[in-house]
Amino acid sequence: MARRRGLGAINKEKLEKAKYGEKGAEIADVEMSHVSTQIESFRSYLETFAAKHKNEIKKNPEFRAQFQQMCARIGVDPLASSKGFWASLLGVGDFYFEVGIQIIEICLATRDLNGGLITLEDLRKRVIASRSKTQQQDVSLDDLTRAIKKLSILGNGFKIIPLGGKKLVQSVPGELNMDHTTTMQQAEATGYTTISTLTAPPLNWTTERASHVMEHLIKEGMVWVDQQAPQTRYYFPSLFFDLQPVK
Amino acid sequence: MASQSSSEFEWPVLYNYPPFYTLQTNLDTRAKQIDAWCNLILNYFKYNKLYVLDLTEALASSPLFVNSQLNRILSRETASLILNTLDSRGNLEWQDKEKDRCLVMWRTPKEWGALIYQWASDNAFINTVCTVYELHSGDDTINEEFYGLELIMVVKALQTLQNDGKAQIIQRSNPDMSDAGVKFFG
Incomplete structure (x- = not known):
């Protein structure tokens, strides 16, 4: 025989539900405040840490990269604003801002020569050279990558193109398609490529396709032609000068 | 050379x-x-x-x-x-x-002229006559940048000084001016 449920039982059940809900909310509240105090204290530790190691962060690029990672995990971006607490504390915002300006200057100054393509490594050498007079800060590839990412906010002018082993920084707008980057990969080791390299295996391009790609890159100022070799060579100044020893 | x-x-x-x-x-x-x-x-x-x-x-x-x-x-x-x-x-x-x-002309004639005139005024050759030969190959200019300067450049440089009223070229018999003289004015 089924047990009959009276009004009292229903009321009791309702009450229990409400109580459980209340308790749950209470626990969640405690948990929340616990977590936020934890985050808060972590932040303050991070701030103390940052203040304490300010010079280290400024001088040592590896340390800087690790600090950046640490900040990113808890949702703090020291670069987000140059007016923020972090920037005023560390001056890191200023650091990337400066590097960004130097990147723009170098890319503009070398654009006639390389058509707006430069390897990340070459760019790094030039950034360091342009800074060395006043500061003795080392600038890592990671720093450059961060600064370039910040620059991309300004529009689609700055892009990083990964080749096989190197990374190229493109400072002019315009899409480079697969064929363009493929020819750059072919030229990575020597600084140049030839039509017959592109028409031979593994690419097996048609001569029309290869010439069309080279014509485009010449038009963009990214390739120089050398007609005094047994076969016409197409040089990428960005890749060629990366292979040269620094003065 | x-x-x-x-x-x-x-x-x-x-x-x-x-x-x-x-x-x-x-x-x-x-x-x-x-x-x-x-x-x-x-x-x-x-x-x-x-x-x-x-x-x-x-x-x-x-x-x-x-x-x-x-x-x-x-x-x-x-x-x-x-x-x-x-x-x-x-x-x-x-x-x-x-x-x-x-x-x-990695230096323009005017720039050479200014250097020569500077030398003349530093060494009390104002209002005296020098030979062109003395300027480019003489003992007094051995430490000057224009020592060994091609004759034709020396003449061009002196012409710019002459145009500015700072010197007077005195031509003698040789048409290439190799035996010419010059008088600097203060």
């Missing part, structure tokens, strides 16, 4: 870039290329204290146009284009109709 050997000259990075010796078709790239060539020629001539360029000779043997290490040579057409650009910039003067011989 070059006083220093050209091997000590610091070649620009483009000198070792093979396409530098092929005239580029992209006009922006070409402008950059010609500009770099102009600077290279002026710097090379200045470093080696050279003044006269014989194009045929230079294209045959000068390391300026012949990069034996890369096995690259500048063509005559491209070289002429570059030299004409230098001409239009006031840094070069053709000496013949065939445009084979030219004066490379």
Whole structure:
């Protein structure tokens, strides 16, 4: 025989539900405040840490990269604003801002020569050279990558193109398609490529396709032609000068 | 005569870039290329204290146009284009109709004139007569930058001073002015 449920039982059940809900909310509240105090204290530790190691962060690029990672995990971006607490504390915002300006200057100054393509490594050498007079800060590839990412906010002018082993920084707008980057990969080791390299295996391009790609890159100022070799060579100044020893 | 050997000259990075010796078709790239060539020629001539360029000779043997290490040579057409650009910039003067011989003026005659005048006033030669020979090959100018300067450049420099009323050239019998004199005014 089924047990009959009276009004009292229903009321009791309702009450229990409400109580459980209340308790749950209470626990969640405690948990929340616990977590936020934890985050808060972590932040303050991070701030103390940052203040304490300010010079280290400024001088040592590896340390800087690790600090950046640490900040990113808890949702703090020291670069987000140059007016923020972090920037005023560390001056890191200023650091990337400066590097960004130097990147723009170098890319503009070398654009006639390389058509707006430069390897990340070459760019790094030039950034360091342009800074060395006043500061003795080392600038890592990671720093450059961060600064370039910040620059991309300004529009689609700055892009990083990964080749096989190197990374190229493109400072002019315009899409480079697969064929363009493929020819750059072919030229990575020597600084140049030839039509017959592109028409031979593994690419097996048609001569029309290869010439069309080279014509485009010449038009963009990214390739120089050398007609005094047994076969016409197409040089990428960005890749060629990366292979040269620094003065 | 070059006083220093050209091997000590610091070649620009483009000198070792093979396409530098092929005239580029992209006009922006070409402008950059010609500009770099102009600077290279002026710097090379200045470093080696050279003044006269014989194009045929230079294209045959000068390391300026012949990069034996890369096995690259500048063509005559491209070289002429570059030299004409230098001409239009006031840094070069053709000496013949065939445009084979030219004066490379890494300092303009006016700049040379100013240097000579400075020397004259520093050494109390104002209101005295000097010979042109004394200026470019005399004992008093041995430490001056214009010592050894090509006669034709000395004359051009003095002409700019004469035009400014700072000197008077006194011509004698030789039409090339090799025996001329000059009087500086204070």
